[in-house]
Amino acid sequence: MSVDKLHDRIRKFKNPSMVDFGIQMDAIPTHILDEEPNACMAYGRFCRELMEGLKDLVPAVRFCFDTFALMGGEGLNLLSSLLKEAGEMGYYVLLDSPGILSPWGADRAAEGICGGEMYPCDGVLILPYIGTDAIKPFMPWVKNEGKDLIVVVRSPNKSALDLQDLFTGSRFVHTAAGEMVNRMGENLYDKCGYSRVIAAVSAGVPSSIQTLRSTWNRMFMLVDGLDYPSGNFKNCSHAFDRFGHGAVVCAGPSVTCAWREEGADGKDYVECAKKAAENMKRNLSRYIKIL
Secondary structure, three states: OHHHHHHHHHHHHOOOEEEEOOOOHHHOOHHHHHHOOOHHHHHHHHHHHHHHHHOOOOOEEEEEHHHHHOOOHHHHHHHHHHHHHHHHOOOEEEEEOOOOOOHHHHHHHHHHHHOOOOOOOOEEEEOOOOOHHHOHHHHHHHHHHOOEEEEEOOOOOHHHHHHHOOEEOOEEHHHHHHHHHHHHHOOOEOOOOOEOEEEEEEOOOHHHHHHHHHHOOOOOEEEEOOOOOOOOHHHHHOOOOOOOOOEEEEEOHHHHOHHHHOOOOOOOHHHHHHHHHHHHHHHHHOOOOOO
C-alpha cells in the first residue's frame, strides 16, 4: 500500500519532504560533465550520488519521464535504473507520467508505467485536464496493485491562474479538479486513513490548500512549487492535519542545486544538498509537528 509507505517514512524521519530530480543540465557541476563520457551518464551519476547522500534524511524522490525520454533510449534505460535503485534505497518513488493528451494516450501511459517492470515506482503523477479519461486507465492499478495516483489539481507555475483559477459556477476550475480527485479516490483508503488518489497542489496558493483540506479531510496532498517565488513553508503547512499527517512537500533545485547557492565549484554538491534538505526539514518543523 503505497501511501502507507510514504506516510510511514515521513513519520520515521519526521520529515515530510520529497526531492525532485527533474533538473536542467546546467545544474550538474562542471567536474561531473568533464569526467563522464556524455551528458546522460553525468546526469545519472549526479542523481545517484545525491540519492545516496539523502537516503537517511529524505523519505521520497521524484523523477520526470519526459526529462529522460528527451535523452533518447539511453535516457529511458537510465530512468529505469534510477527508479529501481531509489526503491532499493528505501525511498518512496514518484514518477511524473508523460503528457496525456488523449484517452488512448492515458491507456498507453498507464499500461507502460504500471503494467511492466521497466518503470518501478510507488506513485504516478498525471495532468487531469482532459477530464476523467486521463484518470480512469490508472484506476485498476490503484485498486488492485496498491499504486498511488497523484493528480495535479493546482499547478505552481505563474500562469496557472490563467485557466485553473477561473470560476466555473461558484467554484474555481481547480476546485472542480479537487472534487474529481476526491470522487475517484473514495473507498481507496490505506491504513493511514488517506486515499491512494492524491491531489498535487501549489505552495503558492494557500487559500486553495486550505479549501481542499477543510473540504476533503481524507485527501493526501503533494504540495509542489516550494522553489517558486510564491511558495513558502507557512503556505505548505495548511496541507497537513493536526497530527502533522496527510501531505508531503516537494522541492527541486533548492536542494539538488544548492551548491550553486553556496557559490562553490560544485565538488561538494552532495553536502550542499544535505544541508539544504536539513534546512527544509527545520523550516517545515516550525509550522508542522509530526506525531
